Amino acid sequence: MARGAWSARLAQGDRRILFLAVAATVAFPLLWPLNLPIRVSREARAFHAEIEGVEPGRVILLSFDYEPDTMAELDPMSLAVLRHAFRRGVRVLVMTTYAGGVGIAERVLAQAAAENGRTYGTDYAFLGYNPDFSATILRMGESLRGAYPTDHYGHPTGELSLLQGVDRYADIPLVVTISSSALSEYWVIWAGGKYHARIVAGNTAIQAVLIYPFLQTGQLAGMLGGLKGAAEYERLIGRDGAGVRGMDAQSLAHFLIVLFILLGNLGFLLQRRAARAREASP
Amino acid sequence: MSAADLGVVVAALLTLAVFSFLYRDNPFYRFAESLLVGVSAGYYVVHYFDAGVVRKFWVPVVQQGQLWLLPGGVLGLLMLARLHPRGQWISRFAIAFYVAAWSGYLIPSVLQERILRQVAGTFLPAAGTTSVGALLAAVLVLLGVAAILVYFYFSAEHRGLLGAASRVGILFLMVGFGASFGYTVMGRLSLLIGRFQFLLQDLPASLRHISH
Numbered sequence A: 001m002a003r004g005a006w007s008a009r010l011a012q013g014d015r016r017i018l019f020l021a022v023a024a025t026v027a028f029p030l031l032w033p034l035n036l037p038i039r040v041s042r043e044a045r046a047f048h049a050e051i052e053g054v055e056p057g058r059v060i061l062l063s064f065d066y067e068p069d070t071m072a073e074l075d076p077m078s079l080a081v082l083r084h085a086f087r088r089g090v091r092v093l094v095m096t097t098y099a100g101g102v103g104i105a106e107r108v109l110a111q112a113a114a115e116n117g118r119t120y121g122t123d124y125a126f127l128g129y130n131p132d133f134s135a136t137i138l139r140m141g142e143s144l145r146g147a148y149p150t151d152h153y154g155h156p157t158g159e160l161s162l163l164q165g166v167d168r169y170a171d172i173p174l175v176v177t178i179s180s181s182a183l184s185e186y187w188v189i190w191a192g193g194k195y196h197a198r199i200v201a202g203n204t205a206i207q208a209v210l211i212y213p214f215l216q217t218g219q220l221a222g223m224l225g226g227l228k229g230a231a232e233y234e235r236l237i238g239r240d241g242a243g244v245r246g247m248d249a250q251s252l253a254h255f256l257i258v259l260f261i262l263l264g265n266l267g268f269l270l271q272r273r274a275a276r277a278r279e280a281s282p
Numbered sequence B: 001m002s003a004a005d006l007g008v009v010v011a012a013l014l015t016l017a018v019f020s021f022l023y024r025d026n027p028f029y030r031f032a033e034s035l036l037v038g039v040s041a042g043y044y045v046v047h048y049f050d051a052g053v054v055r056k057f058w059v060p061v062v063q064q065g066q067l068w069l070l071p072g073g074v075l076g077l078l079m080l081a082r083l084h085p086r087g088q089w090i091s092r093f094a095i096a097f098y099v100a101a102w103s104g105y106l107i108p109s110v111l112q113e114r115i116l117r118q119v120a121g122t123f124l125p126a127a128g129t130t131s132v133g134a135l136l137a138a139v140l141v142l143l144g145v146a147a148i149l150v151y152f153y154f155s156a157e158h159r160g161l162l163g164a165a166s167r168v169g170i171l172f173l174m175v176g177f178g179a180s181f182g183y184t185v186m187g188r189l190s191l192l193i194g195r196f197q198f199l200l201q202d203l204p205a206s207l208r209h210i211s212h
Helices: A002-012 A015-031 A042-052 A068-087 A101-116 A133-142 A183-194 A205-216 A226-237 A242-280 B003-022 B027-063 B067-083 B085-128 B132-151 B160-211
Strands: A059-065 A091-096 A124-129 A175-179 A199-203 A222-225
Touching: A015 A242, A015 B160, A042 A068, A042 A199, A042 A222, A042 A226, A059 A068, A059 A101, A059 A183, A068 A091, A068 A101, A068 A175, A068 A199, A068 A226, A068 A242, A068 B160, A091 A101, A101 A124, A124 B027, A133 A183, A133 B085, A175 A183, A183 A199, A183 A205, A183 B085, A199 A205, A199 A226, A205 A222, A205 A226, A205 B085, A205 B160, A222 A226, A226 A242, A226 B160, A242 B160, B003 B027, B003 B160, B027 B067, B067 B085, B085 B132, B132 B160
Parallel strands: A059 A091, A059 A175, A091 A124, A175 A199, A199 A222
Antiparallel strands: none
């Protein structure tokens, strides 16, 4: 009887206790960092090498393909990529395929530009949001100024010094998509497949598993996956940020989740055994 | 007190209101949820109107006289016919155009980049690799793809060799689902970590600014 009650508690315990345990596990390392080691993956190194390989003064395209719901995972990535590019003197053209990405892109861009003393129009520009990502990605292969006649603030793109001599993917050595959805795939399909743009992608953890095949075939030149990918990139550029700060909490919480899975399954097995024993007894 | 600091405090209160749902449903949670829906709707309506109607239609057609864009605007207007029960059929012209255009530029590209390139990618690593580890990984990928394809082959009973290959396919699928689940856990925890970073690091900083 006692064992049955114990196993039932394991299998059907109060969820709120689990929520509290997760909250405590996440909060503890944020308040008292453990500095657990972070191993940098091959795909993150490839991503880093792509930005490192762009000549200073050239213009890369960075698309904020996410909205506030995934900021926690992707903001650290975007910020790290911008810091890396600006530090190297690479100029950045920024856009978003989501209306909800406008405010995010403006905030992250302003922070990275201010830290590195970059000037709008010369070192970076924000094209803003365009409806219909498919038409936008395709049109930019023919004419960037055709897709975006003005930037987000209404300046004609043809007058931006950043865009002198830059009007299509062929003029851009690298396209960076930081995405929470299948947008990375569409960049691969249209910008990469049709216009042969070189692409690297940063994705949410959930999306990353679907993006790996494109890395294997070389359709993507590099990839960052989730907060872990952001932390790896921060380590590669030698500037820790929200990604690295969050990794202790991530690691501890993963241990806790594994423990919950083991306990839940143990409870389930004990309950099943107890039920079988009851059926077998006369 | 700056507007940014005030915004952080309001955001923190709303975050706590949403978290309160984990205990049980309550008015604070419902208020935060309704506020999110309302603010989001307002935000998106303004952005979509500005980006779609003003920048893509009004400015080029009316102000710059690019009349060749007019048919696109008319098709867009036809979509609004869906709002009236008797005029819904009119919107089908616009939908038909949109579906046809999407199919036209999506189907060939997807076939090429997501199917043919991926099929080739299943074999390519084995052809170009020299290290034993990479070769084994390539063989494993090839076996996995073949076994999973057998699992989804329903025109013959899964017995004998076909049954064995199908069971191997299930194993590969389970590994795939496991990886996907692991990444999902990581993603969800990242969102929680983001909120906790906000509550434990950004909020105290704003409160200090306000108190000084």
